[in-house]
Amino acid sequence: MTLAIETVNLTKTFGSRQALRGVDLAIPTGSVFGVIGPNGSGKSTTMRILLDIVRPTSGSATVLGRSPREGGIGLRRRIGYLPGELILEGRVTGRALLTHYASISGPVSPSRVADLAERLGLDLTLPVRSLSKGNKQKLGIIQAFMHDPHVLVLDEPTSGLDPLVQQIFLDLVREARESGQTVFLSSHVLSEIEQVADEVAILREGRVVTTSTVERLREVAQRRVRASILEATPGEVTAHLNTIPGLNGLTVATAPDGTLSLTGTLEGEPDAFVKALAALHVHDVSIEMPNLEDAVLQLYSESDAEIAASGITTTPSAQEATR
Numbered sequence: 001m002t003l004a005i006e007t008v009n010l011t012k013t014f015g016s017r018q019a020l021r022g023v024d025l026a027i028p029t030g031s032v033f034g035v036i037g038p039n040g041s042g043k044s045t046t047m048r049i050l051l052d053i054v055r056p057t058s059g060s061a062t063v064l065g066r067s068p069r070e071g072g073i074g075l076r077r078r079i080g081y082l083p084g085e086l087i088l089e090g091r092v093t094g095r096a097l098l099t100h101y102a103s104i105s106g107p108v109s110p111s112r113v114a115d116l117a118e119r120l121g122l123d124l125t126l127p128v129r130s131l132s133k134g135n136k137q138k139l140g141i142i143q144a145f146m147h148d149p150h151v152l153v154l155d156e157p158t159s160g161l162d163p164l165v166q167q168i169f170l171d172l173v174r175e176a177r178e179s180g181q182t183v184f185l186s187s188h189v190l191s192e193i194e195q196v197a198d199e200v201a202i203l204r205e206g207r208v209v210t211t212s213t214v215e216r217l218r219e220v221a222q223r224r225v226r227a228s229i230l231e232a233t234p235g236e237v238t239a240h241l242n243t244i245p246g247l248n249g250l251t252v253a254t255a256p257d258g259t260l261s262l263t264g265t266l267e268g269e270p271d272a273f274v275k276a277l278a279a280l281h282v283h284d285v286s287i288e289m290p291n292l293e294d295a296v297l298q299l300y301s302e303s304d305a306e307i308a309a310s311g312i313t314t315t316p317s318a319q320e321a322t323r
Helices: 043-050 068-076 094-105 110-120 133-145 163-178 190-196 214-220 234-241 271-277 292-301 304-309
Strands: 003-014 017-028 032-036 058-063 079-082 151-155 182-186 199-204 207-213 222-230 247-254 260-267 281-287
Touching: 003 043, 003 182, 017 043, 017 058, 017 182, 017 199, 017 207, 032 043, 032 163, 032 190, 043 058, 043 151, 043 182, 058 068, 079 133, 094 110, 094 133, 110 133, 110 163, 133 151, 133 163, 163 182, 163 190, 199 214, 207 214, 222 247, 234 247, 234 260, 234 271, 271 281
Parallel strands: 032 182, 032 199, 079 151, 151 182
Antiparallel strands: 003 017, 003 058, 199 207, 222 260, 222 281, 247 260
8 A cells, every 4th residue: 555644653842842742644645534633632733744844853754755854845746735724915816826826836727727716616806805714715725726736735624614615625625536636634524524534533632542434433433312202111111221232321201291201322233222122112213323523522532541442443553554
């Protein structure tokens, strides 16, 4: 497997604050890799190291087989970057600004710029200073994608975009993957990562908590379950369901109409829960699909030992992935 991005024991210290604490990432070429974490977890710092905007205190990073420091201009022209805090020159039009960026990034087809602007709904004749936050973000997306880079590093790329444009952006990410480009993106919108990422790393306090596929994270996420039961007492329902493996936080309450309202969370497959309910008089039942947000929030709050016990299998380390 060829890696587009690799970091090994990457650390970064700003004064007395340690922003990164031994980050290992192995991102295959032609994949979409998502990174999730609260503010201050190290997402942006990792991305800036890949662009040689900041340099690591220790450890190493490579992009397309080159270190960011040694790769220089030639390497940076092969990368499309959208920073989390986008600052644009406001005294020119969007088209003039993109022309300036094209002179830095390398050849850009005018038809490519026009196509991206049309899909995103952006008028490039307007001065940048007159654009809303969302339209400035669209301009940033265009400059990252327009030269069809080998690697896209996108930090909170949908900030300020409305839901329709967010979906258009996700289409662009999928198209980039289909063309063999590698996409490394961070987001606080977990549904975005869930829709497009092949793998996801969860960062907490400068460390990678786990790296896993989206599917595996969903498997360990808990499902929320609800049911309305007739012709039974709370004690009978509780005694009947308490033996179900993975059913947690079970509460049974009597509603004003006499029915029993059951709520809880369920780990793993719902088969045993459904079979147990079949022995009761069920008026209504709801079993939610597990999602990435549930899994991530659970991991944010767990200790390392609890994470290891959860059964999440991590992807190979950067060193193992190349063997």
